[in-house]
Amino acid sequence: MKTHISSLKEFNTFGIDVLANNFNKAKNEDEILHFLIENKCNPLILGGGSNILFKNNINKPILKIEIKGIQIIEENENSIYVSVGAGENWNDFVRWSLAKNYGGIENLSLIPGNVGSAPIQNIGAYGAELKDVFHSCRAISIDNKIIKTFIKDECNFTYRSSIFKEKLKNKYVISRVTFRLSKTNHVINSEYKPLKNLLNERGIITPTIQDISKLVIEIRTNKLPDPKKIGNCGSFFKNPIISNLKFKNLFKKFNTIPNYKISKNEVKIPAAWLIEECGFKGKIEGKTGTHKKHALVIVNNGGASGEEIYKFSQNIKKSVLKKFNILLEEEVNIFE
Numbered sequence: 020m021k022t023h024i025s026s027l028k029e030f031n032t033f034g035i036d037v038l039a040n041n042f043n044k045a046k047n048e049d050e051i052l053h054f055l056i057e058n059k060c061n062p063l064i065l066g067g068g069s070n071i072l073f074k075n076n077i078n079k080p081i082l083k084i085e086i087k088g089i090q091i092i093e094e095n096e097n098s099i100y101v102s103v104g105a106g107e108n109w110n111d112f113v114r115w116s117l118a119k120n121y122g123g124i125e126n127l128s129l130i131p132g133n134v135g136s137a138p139i140q141n142i143g144a145y146g147a148e149l150k151d152v153f154h155s156c157r158a159i160s161i162d163n164k165i166i167k168t169f170i171k172d173e174c175n176f177t178y179r180s181s182i183f184k185e186k187l188k189n190k191y192v193i194s195r196v197t198f199r200l201s202k203t204n205h206v207i208n209s210e211y212k213p214l215k216n217l218l219n220e221r222g223i224i225t226p227t228i229q230d231i232s233k234l235v236i237e238i239r240t241n242k243l244p245d246p247k248k249i250g251n252c253g254s255f256f257k258n259p260i261i262s263n264l265k266f267k268n269l270f271k272k273f274n275t276i277p278n279y280k281i282s283k284n285e286v287k288i289p290a291a292w293l294i295e296e297c298g299f300k301g302k303i304e305g306k307t308g309t310h311k312k313h314a315l316v317i318v319n320n321g322g323a324s325g326e327e328i329y330k331f332s333q334n335i336k337k338s339v340l341k342k343f344n345i346l347l348e349e350e351v352n353i354f355e
């Protein structure tokens with residue numbers, strides 16, 4: 020349904036004040052189909068706007084997905100399969116699952132955004148990823164309007180990516196996502212260091228999924244700025260993954276570089292560390308900058324334009340490339 024709005028400020032957590040002249044909302048699949056038939060050019064699909072940077076006014080049609088509903092579609096003794104509308108708020112869904120004592124998404128508590136966007140970048144936090152609980156999703160092809168169900172194996176989930184961010188980028192509108200959650204014998208995922216440390220500190224030896232969620236929320240609230248107060252999109256860049264050989268050479272020069280072995284041949288480096296080493300932690304430049312507690316979070320200190328934030332991000336990229344010969348890749352989706 021076409022809606023008369025002009026500014027997109029309240030539709031993106033960076034709080035960028037750009038204009039839109041064709042803004043629509045869809046509350047069901049029929050409304051998505053209707054929109055796609057009416058608007059032939061490539062649209063911009065919008066969820067909660069928590070992983071988007073608008074550089075300029077948006078001249079293409081925008082479709083905000085507002086499909087609601089949480090339905091249990093199958094269950095057995097150990098698991099439930101639950102189908103969730105793409106427009107449900109992610110954290111509301113996490114809270115729903117915890118209230119019913121369904122396990123699997125507690126480590127992903129408090130991640131902003133909507134359920135339909137969660138598979139796009141395979142959201143992840145505190146040692147868990149969406150792919151661990153993803154069963155399938157329904158999506159409508161923008162080109163031929165055919166509805167397809169993608170099962171997990173078809174989604175090519177990798178670190179902060181999926182087929183929807185790569186080969187099928189801007190090709191499908193996700194309408195529903197089905198998850199498989201545990202009903203009993205929950206697998207408690209408490210290996211992530213800050214979480215483990217806090218559990219030890221609190222003397223919690225056998226945590227419940229509710230304990231995990233509570234502590235994840237506590238860590239996140241202390242570490243990350245609330246977008247309602249300071250505009251941001253969480254991590255601006257992905258943590259780079261480099262070869263063992265490249266890491267070995269880097270380590271000769273920078274022997275305090277943190278690193279996590281992720282496969283036989285590859286190592287993940289925290290982007291925040293690289294950015295901090297380049298002197299960007301807490302740096303303020305005009306109306307933008309990085310957060311004082313987290314170098315990976317670029318912030319809008321009030322009234323920054325998308326272009327200003329983008330330029331600042333590119334300066335960070337250039338510095339990291341120059342010092343470490345590592346090219347950072349944006350996690351945030353940038354729209355011209």
Ligand SMILES: Cc1cc2nc3c(=O)[nH]c(=O)nc-3n(C[C@H](O)[C@H](O)[C@H](O)COP(=O)(O)OP(=O)(O)OC[C@H]3O[C@@H](n4cnc5c(N)ncnc54)[C@H](O)[C@@H]3O)c2cc1C
Nearest residue numbers: 066067068069070131132133135136142143144193252253
């Ligand atoms: C404070 C903060 C903390 C964050 N922490 C994390 C974190 O810990 N882990 C993490 O992974 N992410 C994190 N993020 C990033 C963000 O919350 C996630 O990427 C989230 O999934 C984005 O959801 P959204 O609905 O806001 O998507 P949007 O920003 O609206 O859209 C993101 C992308 O998905 C596309 N899209 C949206 N909906 C659909 C749909 N239905 N069908 C097809 N394409 C669609 C858009 O076109 C765009 O390219 C954080 C963000 C903030 C602000």
